Amino acid sequence: xxxxxxxxxxxxxxxxxxxxxxxxxxxxxxxxxxxxxxxxxxxxxxxxxxxxxxxxxxxxxxxxxxxxxxxxxxxxxxxxxxxxxxxxxxxxxxxxxxxxxxxxxxxxxxxxxxxxxxxxxxxxxxxx
Amino acid sequence: xxxxxxxxxxxxxxxxxxxxxxxxxxxxxxxxxxxxxxxxxxxxxxxxxxxxxxxxxxxxxxxxxxxxxxxxxxxxxxxxxxxxxxxxxxxxxxxxxxxxxxxxxxxxxxxxxxxxxxxxxxxxxxxx
DNA sequence: ATAAGGGTTCCAGCAAGTGGAAGGTCAAGG
DNA sequence: CCTTGACCTTCCACTTGCTGGAACCCTTAT
Numbered sequence: 144x145x146x147x148x149x150x151x152x153x154x155x156x157x158x159x160x161x162x163x164x165x166x167x168x169x170x171x172x173x174x175x176x177x178x179x180x181x182x183x184x185x186x187x188x189x190x191x192x193x194x195x196x197x198x199x200x201x202x203x204x205x206x207x208x209x210x211x212x213x214x215x216x217x218x219x220x221x222x223x224x225x226x227x228x229x230x231x232x233x234x235x236x237x238x239x240x241x242x243x244x245x246x247x248x249x250x251x252x253x254x255x256x257x258x259x260x261x262x263x264x265x266x267x268x269x270x271x
Numbered sequence: 272x273x274x275x276x277x278x279x280x281x282x283x284x285x286x287x288x289x290x291x292x293x294x295x296x297x298x299x300x301x302x303x304x305x306x307x308x309x310x311x312x313x314x315x316x317x318x319x320x321x322x323x324x325x326x327x328x329x330x331x332x333x334x335x336x337x338x339x340x341x342x343x344x345x346x347x348x349x350x351x352x353x354x355x356x357x358x359x360x361x362x363x364x365x366x367x368x369x370x371x372x373x374x375x376x377x378x379x380x381x382x383x384x385x386x387x388x389x390x391x392x393x394x395x396x397x398x399x
Numbered sequence: 400a401t402a403a404g405g406g407t408t409c410c411a412g413c414a415a416g417t418g419g420a421a422g423g424t425c426a427a428g429g
Numbered sequence: 430c431c432t433t434g435a436c437c438t439t440c441c442a443c444t445t446g447c448t449g450g451a452a453c454c455c456t457t458a459t
Contacts, residue, residue, distance in 0.1 A: 147405065157406090162447060176455055178406055187397070194396050199371045202446070212393050222392050223384035230375045233368050240365045243327045247358045256351035264350045265340050268322050269315070275436070285437090290416060304424060306437055330415070 144181045153189040160189060166202065168192060168209070199233050200225070272309045281317040288317060294330065296320060296337070327361050328353070 150157045163169060164179070169188060171179040191212065195205045204225055211217045253263040278285045291297060292307070297316060299307040319340065323333045332353055339345045381391040 145406075156448085158448060159446085161407095166446095176406080178455080190399075191396050194399075196446090197371075198375055198396075199368070208393065208396065211390075212397060215388060217388050217390070218386045219382050219388060219390035219392075220384045220386065222390045223379060223382045226375055226379050226382070226392050230372065230379060233372050233375065237365060237368045237372065240327070240361050240368070243325075244358065244361050244365065247326055247354055247361065251351060251354050251358060254347050254351045254354070256348045258346045258348065260343060260345045260347065262339075262345070262347035262350045264347075264354050265336065265345075268319050268326075268336065269340060271318075271322075273437075284417085286417060287415085289438095294415095304437080306424085324415090 144186065146179050146181070149181045149186050149189060152186055153193055155189055155193050163189065163192065168205075198229070200229055204229060272314065274307050274309070277309045277314050277317060280314055281321055283317055283321050291317065291320065296333075326357070328357055332357060 144152075146157045146160055149155075149160060153160070155163075160169075161179075164171065169181075169185045171181050171185055174180045188209065191209065192205050195208055196202075200208065207225055208222065211222050250264045250267055255261070272280075274285045274288055277283075277288060281288070283291075288297075292299065297309075297313045299309045299313055302308045316337065319337065320333050323336055324330075328336065335353055336350065339350050378392045378395055383389070
């Protein structure tokens with residue numbers, strides 16, 4: 144497979160795949176013309192990373208998860224720990240965003256949103 | 272005021288204040304010794320930006336909001352529009368994060384998290 | 400022969416700062 | 430008078446996770 148095929152089948156942009164090679168996730172062989180040549184295993188790995196990323200795992204998390212994935216002696220507790228930390232971060236972000244949401248919704252509701260200059264949104268930003 | 276005082280009173284790190292000067296938000300005078308000298312107006316502006324940032328507005332949003340803040344002829348509709356767009360982005364992020372949260376919570380619940388290698392989290396990441 | 404549609408490399412940039420080095424300034428204490 | 434420590438200054442690099450673009454090569458079809 145060339146990079147375009149892998150891009151299509153993994154759902155990752157070709158640029159991202161090259162980037163993932165750069166940072167050491169994969170080391171595809173090269174064809175005589177210099178094109179990257181991917182096998183199913185590399186495709187699988189890339190898809191794995193793509194799914195992990197879409198669940199909010201960082202690149203470093205992905206490295207750890209892949210190492211565990213390939214270690215048949217691993218303890219599931221190690222995986223669970225990484226997932227839990229990720230979940231905590233996601234929860235923290237949700238909490239932050241919900242607070243913003245609440246404040247913004249309130250301010251937007253208060254704001255007439257017409258031609259007049261009076262605006263509770265700016266008033267709020269201008270005061271503590 | 273020196274930068275340290277402004278940092279304390281605005282809640283922004285000194286580094287961030289210098290950065291905000293770099294990108295054109297403020298232009299504090301300099302004392303003879305080269306130190307930045309801030310007046311209350313600049314402090315107020317920085318605090319305004321800090322509050323806007325904490326509500327999720329981007330730097331570019333802050334520029335627009337500040338311009339509107341200082342324009343006594345503004346229409347509150349313009350402010351409201353910016354706020355609504357920000358709210359939409361916040362909502363989108365919350366939606367994404369909630370989906371991650373749901374999937375992750377489910378996987379974590381399924382995972383024994385013990386010394387054994389069997390792990391539904393990795394299984395899920397390995398398959399579609 | 401040429402054009403379209405792959406592929407390659409490398410460099411720059413995004414957001415929004417943060418960290419650190421190397422050095423100038425100022426007030427207080429020995 | 431000198432030093433110490435807490436400020437302040439500039440400048441450059443780094444962060445995360447890519448993405449865009451330029452300049453170029455390869456392949457296939459017309």
